[in-house]
Amino acid sequence: MDSPLIPAMQPYASTIFSKMSALAVRTGAVNLGQGFPDAEGPPFLVEAAVRALREGHNQYAPRLGVPELRTAIADHQRRFYGLEIDADTQVLVTMGATEGISAAILALVQPGDEVVTFEPYYDSYPAMVARAGGTLRPVRLRFPDFALDEAELAAAFSDRTRMIVLNTPHNPTGKVFRREELELIADLARRHDAWIVTDEVYEHLVLDDVPHIPIATLPQAADRTLTIGSAGKTFSMTGWKVGWITGPAEGVAAVTSVKQWLTFTGPGIFQYAVAEGLAMDDAGYAHLTDELRARRAQLLDGLAQAGIRTNHPESTYFAIADLSSLGMPDALSGMASFAQEHGVVGVPVAAFHSGDAVQESAPLVRLAFCKSESLIADGLERLQRAAV
Numbered sequence: 001m002d003s004p005l006i007p008a009m010q011p012y013a014s015t016i017f018s019k020m021s022a023l024a025v026r027t028g029a030v031n032l033g034q035g036f037p038d039a040e041g042p043p044f045l046v047e048a049a050v051r052a053l054r055e056g057h058n059q060y061a062p063r064l065g066v067p068e069l070r071t072a073i074a075d076h077q078r079r080f081y082g083l084e085i086d087a088d089t090q091v092l093v094t095m096g097a098t099e100g101i102s103a104a105i106l107a108l109v110q111p112g113d114e115v116v117t118f119e120p121y122y123d124s125y126p127a128m129v130a131r132a133g134g135t136l137r138p139v140r141l142r143f144p145d146f147a148l149d150e151a152e153l154a155a156a157f158s159d160r161t162r163m164i165v166l167n168t169p170h171n172p173t174g175k176v177f178r179r180e181e182l183e184l185i186a187d188l189a190r191r192h193d194a195w196i197v198t199d200e201v202y203e204h205l206v207l208d209d210v211p212h213i214p215i216a217t218l219p220q221a222a223d224r225t226l227t228i229g230s231a232g233k234t235f236s237m238t239g240w241k242v243g244w245i246t247g248p249a250e251g252v253a254a255v256t257s258v259k260q261w262l263t264f265t266g267p268g269i270f271q272y273a274v275a276e277g278l279a280m281d282d283a284g285y286a287h288l289t290d291e292l293r294a295r296r297a298q299l300l301d302g303l304a305q306a307g308i309r310t311n312h313p314e315s316t317y318f319a320i321a322d323l324s325s326l327g328m329p330d331a332l333s334g335m336a337s338f339a340q341e342h343g344v345v346g347v348p349v350a351a352f353h354s355g356d357a358v359q360e361s362a363p364l365v366r367l368a369f370c371k372s373e374s375l376i377a378d379g380l381e382r383l384q385r386a387a388v
Contacts, residue, residue: 008133009131012123012130017034021033021034023339030343032376034368035368037238038372038375041235041237042284049269049273057269059268062265063264064091065092065244065265065266065271068271069242069272070088070093072276073229073246074090081217083216090247090252091252092244092245093242094244094266095242095243095262096243097243098124101124103245103255104197107257108163109129109132109133109162110162111132112160113132113134113160114137114162115134115164117138117139117166118140119354120361121352122199123352125165126354138354143311143320143364144322145311148181150184157188163197164188166198168212168215169200169202169205169212172318172347173311173313174311174312176206176314177213178210185215185221186221189224195251197228198227200214200227200229201233203234205317208314214227216247223248224248226248228245229243230243242270242271292317292369298376299319302380306387308326309325310322318366319369320364321367324363328363328365330362330363332362342382346365346367350364
């Protein structure tokens with residue numbers, strides 16, 4: 001029997017992450033593709049979740065999220081960015097950031113609408129735009145510096161543009177968008193009366209001396225921006241699946257109308273714990289990046305020693321490597337044999353592209369440095385052997 005999956009979703013039947021993780025298991029390869037940390041997050045968060053469990057917070061949480069977390073999110077936005085957010089009308093807690101992205105697109109995009117985003121992109125963006133019946137208009141960020149081409153961005157907008165999906169700090173490139181780039185995006189969105197959905201899950205994982213600037217802090221963007229955050233990335237608790245959306249009350253209400261039919265609500269015990277986590281002191285936030293910065297240096301230095309060209313990620317968990325020097329002209333078709341022969345798995349960057357960009361990015365692979373020192377060392381040793 002043919003698959004009953006609707007045609008719009010057949011290209012997205014399985015994520016590239018699942019495929020690469022299965023490949024690593026099958027071949028016994030070092031998995032540098034998985035985008036989650038090896039280390040656990042802060043112990044006090046675990047204790048907070050256990051305490052919430054024992055205190056009986058085991059029934060449905062409110063549809064918008066527990067009040068303590070919504071207040072903590074509003075306080076966080078004020079503390080770090082000077083944004084005044086009403087916790088009762090401008091905050092929605094989601095089952096991770098991916099659900100927030102999905103609910104926002106499904107709430108605001110309909111057939112005939114166009115959605116601008118940057119490629120390489122997080123792969124949920126095109127999947128959800130397709131499910132909503134919209135058309136994706138990707139704008140290229142090119143290896144190795146991933147600079148924004150202003151003319152290409154402007155050309156992607158039209159009178160059918162309903163939304164731009166922004167991701168900063170950007171996965172998978174590690175790019176942190178600068179103020180002048182954000183101002184251009186905001187001006188184009190206002191000119192075309194488009195919503196801005198901004199995925200900022202790596203906001204606290206900036207590793208260089210560059211500021212993360214939420215586009216919602218720009219006056220011309222504030223009334224049309226839905227900002228998505230994540231406890232999973234900030235606290236290295238990706239399995240907790242606690243995310244949130246903040247923005248104009250009418251936008252949050254629209255997303256809530258869709259989100260309630262997806263999961264309605266998420267486990268309250270983790271929401272109480274995250275509320276405590278968001279209130280931790282500046283030293284706690286700084287500590288989260290120290291180990292990640294060291295592992296980035298370990299990975300980039302080791303790849304350079306192997307003669308493998310990379311970008312310099314300013315943020316996130318990832319670096320992008322050009323493996324053509326190791327005889328890999330096409331990672332999408334060649335990763336299986338590479339894993340079998342050399343014992344390392346990464347994620348082909350071409351999976352985050354469309355059209356001509358797929359072939360142009362063919363030898364590029366996303367490698368994660370949010371891993372233990374020993375696992376990164378093992379992967380580097382194998383790559384260095386492959387380079388001989």
